[in-house]
Amino acid sequence: MKINENQNVNDVITLAIETSCDETACAILKNGREILSNEVYTQIEIHQAFGGVVPEIASRNHLEKISEVMDKALNDAAVTFSDIDEIAVTYGPGLVGALLVGLSTAKGLAYSLDIPLIPVNHIEGHIAANYIAHPELEPPFACLVVSGGHTHLVDVKSYTEFEIIGRTRDDAAGEAFDKIARTLGLGYPGGPLIDRISKEGNPLAIDFPKAMLDQEHMDFSFSGLKSSVLNYLNSCKMKQIEINVPDVCASFQHAVVQVLKHKAQQAVISTGYETLVIAGGVAANSSLRAALGEIPGIKLYYPPIHLCTDNAAMIGCAGYYASRAGNRGHLETNAVPNLKIGEKKY
């Protein structure tokens, strides 16, 4: 067996696969936190034509791309299958067809190479992206997970123990971004577009509701805000008032960010942690980063943009720690589209 010169026999090499939504991704990690390669093939261009993810197209493309993406990851990392010690794969949450492409590939590899299979929760992967970006970061900490499908406040007690302390009661924050962007005819994905256009607008121009700001619990609600923006746009149309898109974007984003900031601050107070971490696609939002940076007395961490969006390196990192804790999957492990943070269903 060939041993690569930059590898030690005690190093753990993890191959990670992520196919829960838009991205077909594969990464190779050394000892959980060091990226040897991180390949992402995105279908966003394909889905942009439809204004969102098209599930069947998504899984067909995963199937077409997965081998190519994996070969590239192995090549870039200068490793072969015989160097791989374990395989981490996203098994939920996500689109079932898309998840199954990655999971089946991972199971096949784990079986044929006779190495452990580690099922990873996609959202816990997003949290782990921060470990890669910040070598000094260790649990416990409070984490705000914000993405197209999720808005959660999580007490990250250890590398493998998570407790949800707040969550959305209706829409996810990122979903509100996507729907408002679609209504304004801006395109997909909505988050980066609204973030960019907001820079030219006045965040205080329109007073959109900031739901549950006065409540003591740490839950969110974005459905009312979404309706309020839609009502505003409709009433402008009826009164034939010209819509100032940058102002609408900036005011909407301001309302979302203020709520996220307020609840994140509550989470820090209630857990007593001094570290706050942002994870998920919306962690790339510049206004959110700036607002959370204003919370006094905390150290704020967020991943670089390329690790905020879906990638396999974060899955590899989460999988590495799950494996050290003895969490392993098997050939009967199935995809769990509605998997929740902290749940283990394998």
Place this chain on the structure above:
Amino acid sequence: MRIKLKQLEDTEKFAKQLIRYLKRGQVICMVGDLGAGKTTMTQFLCSLLGVDDYITSPTFNLMNSYTGKLAGDDIEIHHFDVYRIFDPDEMIEVGFDEYLFGNGISIVEWANQVEEMLPKDSIWLRISFDAMGERILEYSGGPLTDVIMDEFEYLNE
């Protein structure tokens, strides 16, 4: 049949009457623009069916499943949001037909986008706004055909 939903309580009142007509395998189809109140209706239906969980938007995963109670027995409630679906074939992949023709109750938001796939005896709820900005609910199909509910004023066709 068309009724006006003047306030949130009217949606709840309607949901209360509707669940009396529900049987295993019933599909409830909802149509209406963003913000019309489809998820609100779903939240009332699920809560009245004994679901003890937040009913969050399933846009990202296409569906969420819950366990509720119907006539004292557990029943699965499948909440679909096919907002992102433009071709009914795409739904086959998530096992849509298996849920629709199964034992549980299915609630489908944006059902007009996958109309061909839905059972003939489905209940249809269409929510729209009139010129005054008030919500109008039009219901039809399945066990609701020709049903007149108490406590509601009916609008002319």
